[in-house]
Amino acid sequence: VLAAEQAAACLAPGALWLDGNSCSPGAKRRSAAIIEAAGGRYVDVAIMAPVYPKLHRTPLLIAGPHAEAAGALLAALGMEAKPVGEAVGEASANKMIRSVMIKGMEALTAECLLAARRAGIEDRVLASLQASNPAIDWPKQAAYNLERMMVHGKRRAAEMREVAETLRELGLPDGLASATADWQQRIGDLGLEAGEENFAARADAILGRL
Structure with a gap:
């Protein structure tokens, strides 16, 4: 939540904000409210395995109303991101x-x-x-x-x-x-x-x- 508060003023309108912090769904929803109020597009991200040795191929779960848009961008970068729902908090749960x-x-x-x-x-x-x-x-x-x-x-x-x-x-x-x-x-x-x-x-x- 603190990271979202600090970043909100710096976001370009419509920017995707991918939150990969390991925190509760409630914390993700509070962060989403801050980012969305600032004009950003919040994506709940869950990192589901150690980053090493897979690095950018580490499996991710993503959720929220902008998950599909984020997933397309991540796929273009060769990343493994699976949308799991339209509600913020579903990935982190x-x-x-x-x-x-x-x-x-x-x-x-x-x-x-x-x-x-x-x-x-x-x-x-x-x-x-x-x-x-x-x-x-x-x-x-x-x-x-x-x-x-x-x-x-x-x-x-x-x-x-x-x-x-x-x-x-x-x-x-x-x-x-x-x-x-x-x-x-x-x-x-x-x-x-x-x-x-x-x-x-x-x-x-x-x-x-x-």
């Missing part, structure tokens, strides 16, 4: 609600498997998870989830606070989203490098600083 699962699983990994590592039983816990859901390579996924939190935890925590706001806007409890934000912030604040590509090394690096 997809990203926010999906993050309950994606970032929540990272936080579950941290809470479950850091405890298992400290208790000296991670091999048995990982084996039990593997037996319950063999489609996932649990040691590899655990290492990856910790790396995401170590490298991107502070940014992901900010996003999860917006996810919590999204849930409150929907009239739902936000306990898991808020707890996920706490875990992401806690690990991100440690300022650790991802280091070796294995669960034990990353878990030990985190546990040594908690």
Whole structure:
């Protein structure tokens, strides 16, 4: 919203304003009102995957009354933008609600498997998870989830606070989203490098600083 306020006075009439911030649908709607009042055309954008390695081919969801116009321009630039609705907030809702699962699983990994590592039983816990859901390579996924939190935890925590706001806007409890934000912030604040590509090394690096 602050970015929209600061940019509104500088917009040319009819300019497209693509908002790719990770924030709640309500925040997107407030930003849209500011941009539209200034004569701009607001587009709700959700960035649905890490920008690296796909760079400009990273999949985007776009929404709002000007999404089709923005999509044509983005396609001409070789970008992957999919219109998902005419209402501002529809794209961001997809990203926010999906993050309950994606970032929540990272936080579950941290809470479950850091405890298992400290208790000296991670091999048995990982084996039990593997037996319950063999489609996932649990040691590899655990290492990856910790790396995401170590490298991107502070940014992901900010996003999860917006996810919590999204849930409150929907009239739902936000306990898991808020707890996920706490875990992401806690690990991100440690300022650790991802280091070796294995669960034990990353878990030990985190546990040594908690």
